[in-house]
Amino acid sequence: xxxxxxxxxxxxxxxxxxxxxxxxxxxQYVKAVDGVSFYIEKGETLGLVGESGSGKTTIGRSxxxxxxxxxxxxxxNLDGQKVDLTQLQGKDLRAFRRHxxxxxxxxxxxxxxxxxxxxxxxxxxVASKLATGKEVDRQVRExxxxxxxxxxxxxxxxxxxxxxxxxRIGIARALISRPQFVVCDESVSALDxxxxxxxxxxxxxxxxxxxFTYLFIAHDLSVxxxxxxxxxxxxxxQFAELAPTKQLFYTPxxxxxxxxxxxxxxxxxxxxxxxxxxxxxIPSPVNPLSGCRFHTRCLYVQDKCKTEIPQWxxxxxxxxxxxxxxxxxxxxxxxxxDSSDGMN
Amino acid sequence: xxxxxxxxxxxxxxxxxxLKVSFKTDEGIIVAVDGVTFSVERGQTLGIVGESGSGKSVSVKAxxxLLPRTAIVGQESSIQWCSKNxxxxxxxxxxxAGREMRRIRGGEIGMIFQEPMSSFxxxxxxxxxIMEAILQHRQVNKLEAHEIAxxxxxxxxxxxxxxxxxxxxxxxxxxxxxxxxxxxxxxxxPSLLIADEPTTSLDVTIQAQILELMNQLQEExxxxxxxxxxxxxxxxxxxxxxxxxxxxHILERGTAKEIVLQSQHPYxxxxxxxxxxxxxxxxxxxxxxxxxxxxxxxxxxxxxHTRCEQVIAGVCDTQRPALTRISSTxxxxxxxxx
Numbered sequence: 001x002x003x004x005x006x007x008x009x010x011x012x013x014x015x016x017x018x019x020x021x022x023x024x025x026x027x028q029y030v031k032a033v034d035g036v037s038f039y040i041e042k043g044e045t046l047g048l049v050g051e052s053g054s055g056k057t058t059i060g061r062s063x064x065x066x067x068x069x070x071x072x073x074x075x076x077n078l079d080g081q082k083v084d085l086t087q088l089q090g091k092d093l094r095a096f097r098r099h100x101x102x103x104x105x106x107x108x109x110x111x112x113x114x115x116x117x118x119x120x121x122x123x124x125x126v127a128s129k130l131a132t133g134k135e136v137d138r139q140v141r142e143x144x145x146x147x148x149x150x151x152x153x154x155x156x157x158x159x160x161x162x163x164x165x166x167x168r169i170g171i172a173r174a175l176i177s178r179p180q181f182v183v184c185d186e187s188v189s190a191l192d193x194x195x196x197x198x199x200x201x202x203x204x205x206x207x208x209x210x211x212f213t214y215l216f217i218a219h220d221l222s223v224x225x226x227x228x229x230x231x232x233x234x235x236x237x238q239f240a241e242l243a244p245t246k247q248l249f250y251t252p253x254x255x256x257x258x259x260x261x262x263x264x265x266x267x268x269x270x271x272x273x274x275x276x277x278x279x280x281x282i283p284s285p286v287n288p289l290s291g292c293r294f295h296t297r298c299l300y301v302q303d304k305c306k307t308e309i310p311q312w313x314x315x316x317x318x319x320x321x322x323x324x325x326x327x328x329x330x331x332x333x334x335x336x337x338d339s340s341d342g343m344n
Numbered sequence: 345x346x347x348x349x350x351x352x353x354x355x356x357x358x359x360x361x362x363l364k365v366s367f368k369t370d371e372g373i374i375v376a377v378d379g380v381t382f383s384v385e386r387g388q389t390l391g392i393v394g395e396s397g398s399g400k401s402v403s404v405k406a407x408x409x410l411l412p413r414t415a416i417v418g419q420e421s422s423i424q425w426c427s428k429n430x431x432x433x434x435x436x437x438x439x440x441a442g443r444e445m446r447r448i449r450g451g452e453i454g455m456i457f458q459e460p461m462s463s464f465x466x467x468x469x470x471x472x473x474i475m476e477a478i479l480q481h482r483q484v485n486k487l488e489a490h491e492i493a494x495x496x497x498x499x500x501x502x503x504x505x506x507x508x509x510x511x512x513x514x515x516x517x518x519x520x521x522x523x524x525x526x527x528x529x530x531x532x533x534p535s536l537l538i539a540d541e542p543t544t545s546l547d548v549t550i551q552a553q554i555l556e557l558m559n560q561l562q563e564e565x566x567x568x569x570x571x572x573x574x575x576x577x578x579x580x581x582x583x584x585x586x587x588x589x590x591x592x593h594i595l596e597r598g599t600a601k602e603i604v605l606q607s608q609h610p611y612x613x614x615x616x617x618x619x620x621x622x623x624x625x626x627x628x629x630x631x632x633x634x635x636x637x638x639x640x641x642x643x644x645x646x647x648x649h650t651r652c653e654q655v656i657a658g659v660c661d662t663q664r665p666a667l668t669r670i671s672s673t674x675x676x677x678x679x680x681x682x
Contacts, residue, residue: 051547051549051550052518052547162635162636162638163396164635165635192395192396192574192636193395193574193576193615193618193619194395194614194615194618194631194632194636194651195395195631195635195636196618197618197619197620197629197630197631197632198631198632200620200629201628201629201631204628219547219548221548222577222619222620222621222622223620225620225622225625226620226621226625226626226629227620245625246625249622259549260548260549262552263548263549263551263552264548264577264622265551265552265555265575265577265578265580265581266577266580266581267576267577267580267604267616267619267621268580268604268605269580269581269583269600269601269604269605270601270605272581273552273555273581275549275552275553275556277552277553277556278549278553281517281519281520281550282517334622
């Protein structure tokens, strides 16, 4: 097994919500992330999928300490030296931030309209005091060039660029401090199909060149499958399943994964979509259910699921699942479509 | 099926001919839709795919006469609508806020939008908004309208409709809001439903539910649908016929099968190659080079020639390709096929 870059143990992020009444206030918690453990290998891409409200973004941001985790450990392996990110404070944390970066979803609101492209890309260098003077310029040009940005445009402002170009500016900004770990939070979701392909290719090229490790969060399953080595499926603040991409897509072991896979619209009118219909919608994360969190919508629910919390366990090499009957039920993955190759 | 019913089913409901829409802006005139021709048959689903700036939304807004004031619809453009009583109405000649147009808008052609959050009023209950539509278009009193509203909510699969009817849009989740939106539209029993990216902001599982619902309602009520999306997977699943748009032009048209499996236009082909496919994991995607040209700098000749790999110099950049017929249903605008 390759080196582990990040190990997350029992991560919890709870947001307090206060409701006041005549007798004072009661505090309840939105359990956005509620006990998640996993690891990310050096140089790999871990995909993270799940419905809106499942806690994908919160996980990404709490690892980066953009949101304070409530509980748990995040161990970052910085060239052999192990650092617990949740314990870092003040100066140490600020100094550490150069090793982790975030690429945002919306290329329009994530760039300051009053800064030139050069200043935007240079900001991580300046903020971490990694370079000064001419050296900043040199590195900005290098980062911009590797993101295929036209160097003549560095003095322009973001509004002069199209969505795809803006996203490349965002990527250049993220990679200039040579981070080890990059969170891509829906980074290609707002882009058109033809532009999305280019940005995905760029992210993969940069990974090959600089050895970045990505946590790739997206709701488009085929995009996640394309870029990720392993994929985690999240449901209501917890992981339902985590496995190598092909295993997860072709032989899912969790009913929720099965439902997700069956809902992918196939780009072929001959293959009819037969979605496993989930009853209702994702329940509220304020008072999560007893037992398995998925039991209200599961097709295979049994009495045990309603009371006992399923263990997160490894059922095959690298294939994790939180489910009671993982060994007894056969589930359907995506069907292989060798004959559907209609592109001429 | 007898011949007569087949005859009726094949009837053309909507015929759009040479539609041109441009916008006056401070920087000049932007041509958003540049001579688009298509038709919708009764009970059929026409899918329109295209990226941003392709003019897909503007085209359908022209049909509904919902364009902003700065829009100019071309003089030769014609939009013919076959009304419920059998009359053929030329929509471009109608007054925007006139009686006839208001009857058609909603009453005969319904529309659902991408953002279910912003298409509802936050200060009126869901029920009120459905009732408003019913009272506008049907001869019923308030009580009856309330009953119909509950009935419609039930029909689109909202559980507990008699409670939901008195709730506000922010109390519903995204998927439920889109269902409620469909309920508003269907309560007027339109013969054509225009869906502008109805599932784009929804999760895949909810998207599958909504697509299934639309499919089932179409079978039940026999309405035609124009389905706009940028997602080729969704289009392959829902559409009978597909039109591929780029920069205000329809580049290719055909049955869903012809477009997805036997596409002839380089643009359609590259779009299909650009989407990640589960069968080809880890392979490099073939991106389309360059960016979508700015609306102020629309290229002459074939609109796609600036990004096309098979561009013929001196031909594609100077002349507009004419329509070439590949089969009785499949047409393409490309010099490679002329």
